[in-house]
Amino acid sequence: MSFFNKVRNTIDLLKAVDLDQLAKINSKIDLAEAMKTLGKLDDRQLNGLMRMLKTKDKKGQHELPPIDGDFYNLDLKLTDEQRKIQLDVRNFMEDEIKPLVNEHWKKDKFPFEIIDKFKKLNIVGVPYEGYGCPNLPFLMEGIIAQEIARVDVSTSTFFGVHSGLAMGSIYLCGSEEQKQEWLPKMQKMEKIGAFGLTEPNVGSGVAGGMETTCEFDGENWVLNGQKKWIGNATFADVTIIWARDIENNQVKGFLVKKENPGFSTEKIKDKMALRIVQNAIITLKDCKVPESDRLQNANSFKDTANVLRMTRAGVAWQAVGCARGAYEAALKYTKKREQFGRPIASFQLIQNHLVEMLSNLTSMQTLCFRLSELQDQGMLKDEHASLAKVYCSMRMRDVVSRAREVLGGNGILLKYDVARFVADAEAIYSYEGTKEINSLIVGRAITGYGAFVN
Incomplete structure (x- = not known):
């Protein structure tokens, strides 16, 4: 450390001492000699002395370290832009969402007012290219998921279903026309998505045991079956439904709108977890979906x-x-x-x-x-x-x-x-x-x- 920096740190130390304390010190020690000694201290010794001077009361209370779960400082690996997004999401969750969550969690309700608030962050569809999406690294999708879940896992699940599973299905499996139709609106949260894969009788074995079926009748695809635990489904504008084609036994994906005839939802109640998330059982009874709403690049599981x-x-x-x-x-x-x-x-x-x-x-x-x-x-x-x-x-x-x-x-x-x-x-x-x-x-x-x- 340079002599100038040592002097500056010494002055900072003395600023922490009021005049009465200084007078008491002067009566007991040689201040000139003390200044010379302070000038010889290294960073660690000066920091330790500063901590001692900041002792607040006789109980020995002292300045406590900040509460921060990032112990290895992984945030230092983010760019300035990425770090700003992270902090914007953190502040948003602390200021806008945290005051709401316990009451809504207790009442098993979704705070719909947060959708308009989320729009301002522009973090939907983070890793996707085009269609109004930010096109940031997948790392940022993870960082955002962490920051939202750090305050409320239900909100993080709502967001992940919409931005990840629903939009991701369209982005990976949709035609260009389908992407143009849905992704810009979903990115702005003008349309909300859901993802229907799990079924009442089939969870882990859904790849080979899917019971929901689809069949082409020459004009439309006809879907029959049920889906369970589908987040956002009670209010989503579009739900990605996966169904097994009766003709060739292959799994296909469909864009099913909430107004489609034969499509209905029933909210799942009495959950002990994710109570803010509006999970539903979806029933498809001769639900007709046009070929234009079949995900054109989803042809197998x-x-x-x-x-x-x-x-x-x-x-x-x-x-x-x-x-x-x-x-x-x-x-x-x-x-x-x-x-x-x-x-x-x-x-x-x-x-x-x-x-x-x-x-x-x-x-x-x-x-x-x-x-x-x-x-x-x-x-x-x-x-x-x-x-x-x-x-x-x-x-x-x-x-x-x-x-x-x-x-x-x-x-x-x-x-x-x-x-x-x-x-x-x-x-x-x-x-x-x-x-x-x-x-x-x-x-x-x-x-x-x-x-x-x-």
Whole structure:
């Protein structure tokens, strides 16, 4: 450190001392000699002295470090533009969404007013090229998913279904005419999308056991069957419906509008997780869809799998966001909550829980960061996305469990947010492929043997 900088730091130190304190110091020590000594201190010693001078009261309280779940400073790897988007989303979620979520979560309602607010962020369809989309790296889609889920997983799911699964299906499988018709409106959130794949009787085995059927009658495609757990479906303008062609047994995709005859939805009630998300059972009864609304490049389940591969990385990032929100809420609580005359953050066992949570969170973040890099480099494989979903959803569960534990009895109250993260984590753990199915995908990749039941 230069002499000038040392003098400047010394002056800053003295500014922290009022005149009465200075007079007391002068009566006890030689200030001139003290100045010489201060000038010889290195950065670490000066910073330590500054922290001592900032002691607030006789209890030994001191300036506490900020609450930040990005312990390895991954945000430093973002460009200035990307960092601005991240902070814009974070501030939006804190200011506009956080005040709403607990009340709507409790009442099982969706706050429709947030759609107009989301429009201003211009973050829909982030990785897509053209059609009004931002065309940013897939990494930013992950960062955005994390920031939204950090405050509310339900909102993140609503956004991911619309921007990822619904728009992604059209982007990857639609004709140019279909893309031009839907993507610009969906990017502006003038039209909201849903994605119908899972069925009442078929979840993990939907690739080979899909019961919803489609049949061409010479004029229209006729769809029959049911879909379950379809987020946004109660109010979406268009739902991507996947159905098995009776003629050739191949899976096809369709753009089904909410006003289509034979299309109806029933809201799923009494959920313990993602209560803001409006999940529905969709019933298709001789639902007629014109050929122009069949996704022209969706001709087998492999095309469906391409959509899932693209969006599964975003679900892993959602798990990161859920874990980060729970960790930061728990850390904040432990600094304020006192027992035996001290903040519980000062207790050894509490610190052990916090460090375990941070270890899990940091490993999840670094894994997902690399996953998104692979995606941006065009190297993403099914097993990459599946491993991230398996690992992050498991570690997320551990983080939210520990967060609930350090809050004690308050951990089950909505007002402290952690209870909501605990409940919503259970939905993330199951959707976009269960742990077992994603484990089999990775297992097949590393052993060369498929262990799926035929």
